[in-house]
Amino acid sequence: MRRALLISIPYLWLLVLFLIPFVIVFKISLSDAAIARPPYLPTLELSEGWASIKEFFAELDFENYTFLGEDPLYRLAYLSSLKIAVVSTVLTLLVGYPIAYGMARAAPEWRPTLLMLIILPFWTSFLIRVYAWKGILSTEGLLNQLLMGIGLVDAPLTILNTNTAVYIGIAYTYLPFMVLPIYSALEKMDDSLLEAAEDLGCSRLQAFWMVTMPLSRAGIFAGSFLVFIPALGEFVIPSLLGGSDTLMIGKVLYEEFFSNRDWPVASAVAVILLLILIVPIVLFQLNQQKQQEAGK
Amino acid sequence: MAQTVFAPWEDSQEKPLIEFVNVTKRFGDFTAIDNLSQKIYAREFFALLGPSGCGKTTMMRMLAGFETPSEGKILLAGQDIGAVPPNKRAVNMMFQSYALFPHLSVWDNIAFGLKREGMAKDKIAARVDEMLRLTRLEKFARRKPHQISGGQRQRVALARSLAKAPKLLLLDEPLGALDKKLRQETQFELMDIQESTGTTFVIVTHDQEEAMTVASRVAVMDHGRIVQVATPDVIYEAPNSVYVADFIGDVNLISGKASTRKAAPASQSKPAPQPAKPAEPTSPSPSDERRPQPNAMGEWLHDRVLEPVLGKRDPNTPAPIVEQVTAAEPQPVSAPPEIPAGGLAITWSPDHPPLIASNASETFGGADVVLALRPEKLNISTTKPDAPNVLRGKVIDIAYLGNISTYHVQLDNGTMVKAQIANTRRVSRRQITWEDEVWLSFTTTAGVVLEQGT
Numbered sequence: 001m002r003r004a005l006l007i008s009i010p011y012l013w014l015l016v017l018f019l020i021p022f023v024i025v026f027k028i029s030l031s032d033a034a035i036a037r038p039p040y041l042p043t044l045e046l047s048e049g050w051a052s053i054k055e056f057f058a059e060l061d062f063e064n065y066t067f068l069g070e071d072p073l074y075r076l077a078y079l080s081s082l083k084i085a086v087v088s089t090v091l092t093l094l095v096g097y098p099i100a101y102g103m104a105r106a107a108p109e110w111r112p113t114l115l116m117l118i119i120l121p122f123w124t125s126f127l128i129r130v131y132a133w134k135g136i137l138s139t140e141g142l143l144n145q146l147l148m149g150i151g152l153v154d155a156p157l158t159i160l161n162t163n164t165a166v167y168i169g170i171a172y173t174y175l176p177f178m179v180l181p182i183y184s185a186l187e188k189m190d191d192s193l194l195e196a197a198e199d200l201g202c203s204r205l206q207a208f209w210m211v212t213m214p215l216s217r218a219g220i221f222a223g224s225f226l227v228f229i230p231a232l233g234e235f236v237i238p239s240l241l242g243g244s245d246t247l248m249i250g251k252v253l254y255e256e257f258f259s260n261r262d263w264p265v266a267s268a269v270a271v272i273l274l275l276i277l278i279v280p281i282v283l284f285q286l287n288q289q290k291q292q293e294a295g296k
Numbered sequence: 297m298a299q300t301v302f303a304p305w306e307d308s309q310e311k312p313l314i315e316f317v318n319v320t321k322r323f324g325d326f327t328a329i330d331n332l333s334q335k336i337y338a339r340e341f342f343a344l345l346g347p348s349g350c351g352k353t354t355m356m357r358m359l360a361g362f363e364t365p366s367e368g369k370i371l372l373a374g375q376d377i378g379a380v381p382p383n384k385r386a387v388n389m390m391f392q393s394y395a396l397f398p399h400l401s402v403w404d405n406i407a408f409g410l411k412r413e414g415m416a417k418d419k420i421a422a423r424v425d426e427m428l429r430l431t432r433l434e435k436f437a438r439r440k441p442h443q444i445s446g447g448q449r450q451r452v453a454l455a456r457s458l459a460k461a462p463k464l465l466l467l468d469e470p471l472g473a474l475d476k477k478l479r480q481e482t483q484f485e486l487m488d489i490q491e492s493t494g495t496t497f498v499i500v501t502h503d504q505e506e507a508m509t510v511a512s513r514v515a516v517m518d519h520g521r522i523v524q525v526a527t528p529d530v531i532y533e534a535p536n537s538v539y540v541a542d543f544i545g546d547v548n549l550i551s552g553k554a555s556t557r558k559a560a561p562a563s564q565s566k567p568a569p570q571p572a573k574p575a576e577p578t579s580p581s582p583s584d585e586r587r588p589q590p591n592a593m594g595e596w597l598h599d600r601v602l603e604p605v606l607g608k609r610d611p612n613t614p615a616p617i618v619e620q621v622t623a624a625e626p627q628p629v630s631a632p633p634e635i636p637a638g639g640l641a642i643t644w645s646p647d648h649p650p651l652i653a654s655n656a657s658e659t660f661g662g663a664d665v666v667l668a669l670r671p672e673k674l675n676i677s678t679t680k681p682d683a684p685n686v687l688r689g690k691v692i693d694i695a696y697l698g699n700i701s702t703y704h705v706q707l708d709n710g711t712m713v714k715a716q717i718a719n720t721r722r723v724s725r726r727q728i729t730w731e732d733e734v735w736l737s738f739t740t741t742a743g744v745v746l747e748q749g750t
């Protein structure tokens with residue numbers, strides 16, 4: 001009995017905080033927008049009996065999904081989001097891997113300090129940090145001053161309000177999610193494996209590709225998914241750093257919801273986003289599972 | 297030992313494959329290898345033996361190229377290999393920790409080095425299969441290292457290091473995790489490989505029996521230094537220090553003060569009367585009856601045999617001399633005549649007669665020495681035997697080891713001594729048991745006399 005109760009807690013948690021909200025959102029996505037409160041129809045009136053419930057279900061349809069399919073704006077937004085998420089993830093990986101590698105190879109007494117430095121930015125407000133990037137990337141910003149100061153460029157670069165700024169913002173924000181899993185994979189690696197590889201004829205570089213890389217693959221996967229999944233639906237970073245042409249599904253969703261007050265379409269957008277994310281989420285889970293089995 | 301025929305180290309013309317020249321390796325202020333010089337020859341099976349932390353692995357790692365000497369240099373075929381990276385050395389190492397690649401199957405682990413060589417696919421497959429067969433791993437080829445047992449992992453590591461058939465193979469405790477039978481088989485397998493490929497092996501082992509079985513020479517190490525290098529039989533039979541004697545095999549160490557046997561030079565100077573001695577004991581006994589006065593026989597005995605020991609007899613004071621003669625007489629009776637003259641007498645306990653060692657250099661005379669006695673060189677009996685060295689004691693414990701038994705005997709002065717006897721009889725018919733008074737005896741060449749504190 002006690003056991004059952006204990007096991008039921010996480011399920012209850014999932015039910016209340018995930019499944020029920022999802023069902024509500026899904027239901028809204030099947031409704032029609034209306035000038036009402038809440039701004040959609042139909043609403044379920046349980047007090048009016050069976051007939052009204054039947055009527056309620058009859059009024060639900062997939063109209064909004066057809067609409068999303070017909071309007072190229074949404075398709076473009078999804079594709080553009082995917083692209084931005086992929087590019088930022090790759091960028092994060094390129095920056096994060098060397099950092100994780102350096103940390104794992106640092107003297108053991110330095111590692112906790114380095115770890116803390118990676119996590120430290122999380123203790124300040126996310127919004128303020130993204131605003132700070134505005135100051136760095138703007139035309140008169142620190143970056144341009146620096147580049148002009150050392151004579152690398154003659155005219156200031158336009159970085160702010162472009163996709164580049166969004167990539168930088170995402171890579172910056174999600175960097176710890178990439179660094180930590182890779183670091184933990186690399187740290188576990190036995191140095192004698194590299195020596196064995198060298199002993200068997202590998203150069204240092206070959207040993208890295210043949211041993212270090214494969215052994216940190218699980219960490220790379222985990223980190224990439226941890227960056228990719230939230231990046232796909234990212235809203236704050238593209239709205240603050242991106243330009244008017246930066247099309248991301250998070251922004252579209254926001255506009256549908258707050259500017260258009262079209263809750264049903266916004267919900268449909270959210271449901272499809274979730275469906276898209278199921279693929280990487282399942283892959284991520286498989287990766288974690290495999291890693292756990294190998295660790296045994 | 298059959299290997300004694302192969303002895304390149306005795307040939308001054310022979311060029312060593314490996315030469316350590318005054319190599320010192322420090323980690324911080326800790327000296328792991330201390331000014332070590334050593335030559336290892338091609339086709340040798342060189343075993344490194346020593347307690348944990350004495351620097352065996354460090355020596356291996358310097359040979360493989362993972363550590364560079366702090367001082368001195370290492371020559372491989374006459375060339376200083378200090379600057380040669382590990383992947384460019386014709387040396388393979390089997391790691392003490394195995395260092396198997398966890399992401400690769402057993403098969404791919406073994407093939408790893410061959411693939412780096414750019415060997416043809418079918419040749420690699422053939423070679424890997426051969427290695428798998430050799431190490432009895434055929435069934436596990438597809439498994440990952442974490443899916444096999446510790447002993448199997450060890451064999452994979454061995455197979456992987458053997459696969460490239462290197463000129464020099466470094467094995468760091470290659471067989472520690474194997475059961476005795478498989479270990480012995482693999483030892484013979486290694487010796488076969490060594491004979492058929494001519495590979496030079498340097499092997500670290502904690503198992504002395506293993507070192508004795510496989511090695512052409514054994515080096516005993518202590519604190520970063522090689523204390524003795526010799527063939528296994530010499531290491532065992534003629535250790536050069538107490539440390540080596542104690543480290544290799546079981547040993548009884550008896551410390552005492554050595555003296556060159558005073559009688560020795562004299563009796564040596566006249567070796568001819570020596571054989572005449574056996575006849576003498578019969579003649580002194582009648583002289584006992586007429587003790588106050590030496591008769592003609594007694595006088596003859598004195599003049600011919602005892603005079604060199606006791607000095608000239610003063611004819612005016614016959615009695616004390618007679619007493620001296622009688623006091624001296626038991627010596628030829630109790631100490632049998634087969635004691636070779638010379639050697640050392642080791643005084644070690646007031647309760648026991650001095651121990652006689654005839655195989656020691658007389659330069660030990662007057663020095664503090666240790667007599668190292670292997671338990672199997674001691675004889676044990678219930679009656680006092682007729683032997684040059686006899687010690688009386690009591691059996692405290694008997695360790696039955698199957699083919700042999702070790703008797704722990706407490707001597708009259710409290711010292712514990714181990715004696716080992718082959719169990720040629722069944723246990724039930726064993727005649728010596730706990731608490732029995734026994735006599736331990738050994739010949740004058742059974743022990744090895746070593747300087748104390750070595």
Ligand SMILES: Nc1ncnc2c1ncn2[C@@H]1O[C@H](COP(=O)(O)OP(=O)(O)OP(=O)(O)O)[C@@H](O)[C@H]1O
Pocket residue numbers: 323326328346347348349350351352353354355392
């Ligand atoms: N990288 C290192 N840094 C500091 N000290 C080291 C290092 N490697 C080895 N040592 C020290 O050098 C000494 C010799 O080590 P080594 O590994 O050669 O011992 P070993 O003879 O192989 O011992 P074992 O039989 O336990 O394997 C040890 O005291 C060890 O602590």
Ligand SMILES: [Mg+2]
Pocket residue numbers: 352353354392468
């Ligand atoms: Mg070692």
